[in-house]
Amino acid sequence: MASRDRNESGPQVSAQEALDFHATGRPGKLEISPTKPMATQRDLSLAYSPGVAVPVKAIAEDPSRAYDYTTRGNMVAVISNGTAILGLGNLGALASKPVMEGKAVLFKRFADVDSIDLEVETEDADEFINCVKLLGPSFGGINLEDIKAPECFIIEQRLRELMNIPVFHDDQHGTAIIATAGLINALEITGRDMKTAKLVCNGAGAAGIACIELVKSLGFAPENVILCDTKGVVYQGRTEGMNQWKSAHAAKTDARSLADALDGADIFFGLSAKGALTPAMVKSMAKNPIIFAMANPDPEITPEEVAEIRTDAIMATGRSDYPNQVNNVLGFPYIFRGALDVRATTINEPMKIAAARALAALAREDVPDDVAAAYQGNRPKFGPNYIIPVPFDPRLISAIPVAVARAAIDSGVAGRPILDFDRYAQELSARRDPIASTLQRIYDRVRRQPKRTVFAEGEEEQVMRAAVSYVNQKLGTAILVGREEVVRENARNAGVDLNKQGIEVINARLSRRNAIYADHLYEKMQRKGFLLRDCQRLINNDRNHFAACMVALGDADAMVTGVTRNYSTALEDVRRVIDAKPGHRVVGVSLALCRGRTVIVADTAVHDMPNAEELADIAEETAGFARRMGYEPRVAMLAYSTFGHPAGERSERVQEAVKILDKRRVDFEYDGEMAADVALDHRLMQQRYPFCRLSGPANVLVMPAFHSASISTKMLQELGGCTVIGPMIVGLNKPVQIVGLSAKDSDIVNMAAIAAYNAGA
Numbered sequence: 001m002a003s004r005d006r007n008e009s010g011p012q013v014s015a016q017e018a019l020d021f022h023a024t025g026r027p028g029k030l031e032i033s034p035t036k037p038m039a040t041q042r043d044l045s046l047a048y049s050p051g052v053a054v055p056v057k058a059i060a061e062d063p064s065r066a067y068d069y070t071t072r073g074n075m076v077a078v079i080s081n082g083t084a085i086l087g088l089g090n091l092g093a094l095a096s097k098p099v100m101e102g103k104a105v106l107f108k109r110f111a112d113v114d115s116i117d118l119e120v121e122t123e124d125a126d127e128f129i130n131c132v133k134l135l136g137p138s139f140g141g142i143n144l145e146d147i148k149a150p151e152c153f154i155i156e157q158r159l160r161e162l163m164n165i166p167v168f169h170d171d172q173h174g175t176a177i178i179a180t181a182g183l184i185n186a187l188e189i190t191g192r193d194m195k196t197a198k199l200v201c202n203g204a205g206a207a208g209i210a211c212i213e214l215v216k217s218l219g220f221a222p223e224n225v226i227l228c229d230t231k232g233v234v235y236q237g238r239t240e241g242m243n244q245w246k247s248a249h250a251a252k253t254d255a256r257s258l259a260d261a262l263d264g265a266d267i268f269f270g271l272s273a274k275g276a277l278t279p280a281m282v283k284s285m286a287k288n289p290i291i292f293a294m295a296n297p298d299p300e301i302t303p304e305e306v307a308e309i310r311t312d313a314i315m316a317t318g319r320s321d322y323p324n325q326v327n328n329v330l331g332f333p334y335i336f337r338g339a340l341d342v343r344a345t346t347i348n349e350p351m352k353i354a355a356a357r358a359l360a361a362l363a364r365e366d367v368p369d370d371v372a373a374a375y376q377g378n379r380p381k382f383g384p385n386y387i388i389p390v391p392f393d394p395r396l397i398s399a400i401p402v403a404v405a406r407a408a409i410d411s412g413v414a415g416r417p418i419l420d421f422d423r424y425a426q427e428l429s430a431r432r433d434p435i436a437s438t439l440q441r442i443y444d445r446v447r448r449q450p451k452r453t454v455f456a457e458g459e460e461e462q463v464m465r466a467a468v469s470y471v472n473q474k475l476g477t478a479i480l481v482g483r484e485e486v487v488r489e490n491a492r493n494a495g496v497d498l499n500k501q502g503i504e505v506i507n508a509r510l511s512r513r514n515a516i517y518a519d520h521l522y523e524k525m526q527r528k529g530f531l532l533r534d535c536q537r538l539i540n541n542d543r544n545h546f547a548a549c550m551v552a553l554g555d556a557d558a559m560v561t562g563v564t565r566n567y568s569t570a571l572e573d574v575r576r577v578i579d580a581k582p583g584h585r586v587v588g589v590s591l592a593l594c595r596g597r598t599v600i601v602a603d604t605a606v607h608d609m610p611n612a613e614e615l616a617d618i619a620e621e622t623a624g625f626a627r628r629m630g631y632e633p634r635v636a637m638l639a640y641s642t643f644g645h646p647a648g649e650r651s652e653r654v655q656e657a658v659k660i661l662d663k664r665r666v667d668f669e670y671d672g673e674m675a676a677d678v679a680l681d682h683r684l685m686q687q688r689y690p691f692c693r694l695s696g697p698a699n700v701l702v703m704p705a706f707h708s709a710s711i712s713t714k715m716l717q718e719l720g721g722c723t724v725i726g727p728m729i730v731g732l733n734k735p736v737q738i739v740g741l742s743a744k745d746s747d748i749v750n751m752a753a754i755a756a757y758n759a760g761a
């Protein structure tokens, strides 16, 4: 059963990429942004003195009002002292900051929980407890992270007693919940019974102890569970390296080493360190062994090593680049989401068990279409290589918090009820941030069907970096167009290693395909004033023409360009070689990802002042693009006016476009003309214009002209803090994307991936 292969989608990242990722732009992974305007004297008077005194007094009178007037109810602190950073050991509070920032970002990304990291520089449990306790009023929950055993047990226990908000040591309970969920399913697949299955857990620290406590509370017989640490088996009577938490699980057994304990065992839980499980030990385990090698970043044994020894194992690791990722990221965002939503005073056993069962149940459900995208387009089926959902599974946000909230209410620790669980589940789904899932879907599809993408400006440093990243991320082959010696020299100077499989360098002037490309270009341009020699010169000297010919004639699947030439010139170069798809119009669309909301804006690249017919075409092209991206389009034809008011000649053009769409009987929702606030605020739309045909806020905005499209997307990006991807070219017969002149390597890879995605199957 063991899969020797890494997940095709596995993000293969180099050390340099990891450093660059953290250093690029604003260093680190988080920033804080206000939720209220702070623009006028009045805003200042309300937000600060004197207005702020009013909520201050209200909270002093009734502390529960803090949930109404402050961030407390949605704010979790991720707190560490860095004594057990992943499996890297005690590297100190400061060194733990990247992990803690990462956990805070995951809270936001996966469950819309606001979170801040706090690194506390002490190894003294009392000092740590005191510090966290005093911070209590600031937060709705405390997520303790990467604190080593046994101090973590004392710290968590004491803080739970001292604080009336959830205190949760993620490495203990988060890990235990996820491991248990995976185990429930692995047991079912291998036909085992909890009451008789034999489990050996290597690692008797925070994660190990919590895991065996949870599995025992679920029904494992204590005599069938053996705990090991650096000194071997934790047996009754052992004195070396013991503490009360290990003693509580000391087994009555003759086994003294991990190897002894694993002989004939059904299950291995690794919560220890890289390489702790040997092939010989795996060999000695029972038939269909269940091996969860959960140490991070490197597991106790790799799936490849297990697959060399036996093929009947169910294998899981803590990493995202193998199937079956058993990692607490599947738990803490959603567990806190549910706990915060009912203002739970704690996260208790029933809530943990409910989370584990909900997670296990999710993996058994059929995967619907929109979810299959999160699985590299591969519809996973419950079985040895799919015992647990992946972190990008969009169902997690509604399934897990609902189970946790319900358990909190039923067990009497909720501060407020949930009256309508269906509605709650819908609200949870709406919290899902579509940013990553949109790009993730694109990347995953391309990884499944890798593409040859030509990077036209191969001599540029950021383009070379993008090409390396493209290959490292298993998106396909990267072809850099440039003079080989210049490319190599520039790569050397920039410290970019191009000597890897999957990267090719092609010098346009020396290519054997030149004559064919020149003929192709000549055929297209001969009636537009071009001689054959003009075309030959363009193919030899101009990388955009050469690269576009590669794609046009099937020597590459997709193309990306743009860092050396302005957008419209690059587009003109490409358009000489590649036509619009038959029956289509080439338009530019931008994807704006704004605070959990995605809107697609068009035409941000091609038509300067479209007429009504062209506006209707733009709407159709963009609706098609929206569908390919997985959104059901609701198209607003935008103007400065709404349904005729105020009247004006420019709005008439938009009204006319709507009539054209009516005549064409298109199969998507559209309406207009309307102003942007009406398009985006469905309540306003319903109140003032109940006849409007859009069933929800618009997610496709067709702008009346290029200038408004370009200005609005750039303002969204600069002032609105939105991520804008694009303009992307749609409607071309071959996939080509153009980045902006100032594009960074990550922008270029995104565009290359989008081009490759559009290259299709």
Ligand SMILES: NC(=O)C1=CN([C@@H]2O[C@H](COP(=O)(O)OP(=O)(O)OC[C@H]3O[C@@H](n4cnc5c(N)ncnc54)[C@H](OP(=O)(O)O)[C@@H]3O)[C@@H](O)[C@H]2O)C=CC1
Residues within 6 Å of the ligand: 083, 084, 085, 086, 087, 088, 146, 147, 148, 149, 170, 171, 172, 175, 202, 203, 204, 205, 206, 207, 208, 228, 229, 230, 231, 241, 270, 271, 272, 273, 276, 294, 295, 296, 297, 317, 318, 326, 327, 328, 329
């Ligand atoms: N996949 C996931 O979601 C998670 C994975 N983990 C991983 O679990 C591991 C432990 O983390 P945590 O419990 O927080 O750390 P702790 O420091 O609390 O505990 C570490 C435990 O591992 C034992 N140990 C270390 N090296 C070995 C070894 N070579 N053989 C046997 N036992 C060993 C230690 O033994 P001793 O007591 O003798 O010192 C100790 O009991 C890390 O690798 C971490 O990345 C943790 C949380 C979540």
Ligand SMILES: CC(=O)C(=O)O
Residues within 6 Å of the ligand: 085, 086, 087, 146, 170, 171, 295, 296, 318, 327, 328, 329
């Ligand atoms: C995943 C995690 O929390 C750890 O390895 O420590």
Ligand SMILES: [Mg+2]
Residues within 6 Å of the ligand: 086, 145, 146, 170, 171
């Ligand atoms: Mg951790």
